[in-house]
Amino acid sequence: AQSVTQPDIHITVSEGASLELRCNYSYGATPYLFWYVQSPGQGLQLLLKYFSGDTLVQGIKGFEAEFKRSQSSxxxxxxxxxxxxxxxxxxxxxxxxGYNKLIFGAGTRLAVHP
Amino acid sequence: EPEVTQTPSHQVTQMGQEVILRCVPISNHLYFYWYRQILGQKVEFLVSFYNNEISEKSEIFDDQFSVERPDGSNFTLKIRSTKLEDSAMYFCASSGRGRVGTGELFFGEGSRLTVL
Incomplete structure (x- = not known):
C-alpha cells in the first residue's frame, strides 16, 4: 500500500535560514509526488509536483524539491x-x-523566528 | 483567481444528526473530491466524483456518507447520522481533469465539523 512519511512534526527556523522538509514515500511503481502548503485559515495550496523527467522540480514561492528514487524521498x-x-x-x-486520489503525509508545521 | 469555496466554515452538531457540507468548485472543473483531516492526523481521501457518479471511494466512505451535485454549481457531502469520530476538517477539491498527472487539485479552505 502507498504511504507517505514526514518524519518531522514541527520545525523551527530563523528567517533567512535555509529549510529542508523531509518526505519519504512507499510505492511500488513510479510515484506522482506533491507538496502542498496550508497557511492558517487557508485551504491546501499546491507548491510543486513531480511526475517524470528532471528530478529537481521548481515550485512557487521559491521552493524546490528533489526526487531521489534510491532513497524513496x-x-x-x-x-x-x-x-x-x-x-x-x-x-x-x-x-x-487513481483519479487524483492523493495519499498525504501527516504534515510538518513550520515556525519562523524573526 | 478562481477558487473553491466551502460552507459552513465550522459546524457543531449533536451525535446522530444529519449534516450537509457544501462546496462550490471552480466553475469549469469536472472532477470533484472530498478529503478529511481528523485533528492531529493525516489528510485522507474520501471520494471522487465525475459525471454525476462516484469514481472512487475509500473505506471511510461508508453508507452514512453520500455526495451529490444537485445543480450546476454545488457539490455536497452528506453525513446521515453523525458519530463522534466524524469530527474533522473536511476539504472539498476540484480539478479540470481526472487522472492524476494531468490536472492539479484545487482545495477549499475546509469545513470544520464538531460532533458532540
Missing part, C-alpha cells in the same frame, strides 16, 4: 525562509491510475 527545500512561510506543509503521493 522527495524533500522540499528553500534557500532562504521568509516569515510568511510559516505554515503546515504536506507531502503527498498518487498513482497514475
Amino acid at each position: 522527495f524533500n522540499l527545500r528553500k534557500p532562504s525562509v521568509h516569515w510568511s512561510d510559516a505554515a503546515e506543509y504536506f507531502c503527498a503521493v498518487a498513482n497514475s491510475g
Whole structure:
C-alpha cells in the first residue's frame, strides 16, 4: 500500500535560514509526488509536483524539491525562509491510475523566528 | 483567481444528526473530491466524483456518507447520522481533469465539523 512519511512534526527556523522538509514515500511503481502548503485559515495550496523527467522540480514561492528514487524521498527545500512561510506543509503521493486520489503525509508545521 | 469555496466554515452538531457540507468548485472543473483531516492526523481521501457518479471511494466512505451535485454549481457531502469520530476538517477539491498527472487539485479552505 502507498504511504507517505514526514518524519518531522514541527520545525523551527530563523528567517533567512535555509529549510529542508523531509518526505519519504512507499510505492511500488513510479510515484506522482506533491507538496502542498496550508497557511492558517487557508485551504491546501499546491507548491510543486513531480511526475517524470528532471528530478529537481521548481515550485512557487521559491521552493524546490528533489526526487531521489534510491532513497524513496522527495524533500522540499528553500534557500532562504521568509516569515510568511510559516505554515503546515504536506507531502503527498498518487498513482497514475487513481483519479487524483492523493495519499498525504501527516504534515510538518513550520515556525519562523524573526 | 478562481477558487473553491466551502460552507459552513465550522459546524457543531449533536451525535446522530444529519449534516450537509457544501462546496462550490471552480466553475469549469469536472472532477470533484472530498478529503478529511481528523485533528492531529493525516489528510485522507474520501471520494471522487465525475459525471454525476462516484469514481472512487475509500473505506471511510461508508453508507452514512453520500455526495451529490444537485445543480450546476454545488457539490455536497452528506453525513446521515453523525458519530463522534466524524469530527474533522473536511476539504472539498476540484480539478479540470481526472487522472492524476494531468490536472492539479484545487482545495477549499475546509469545513470544520464538531460532533458532540
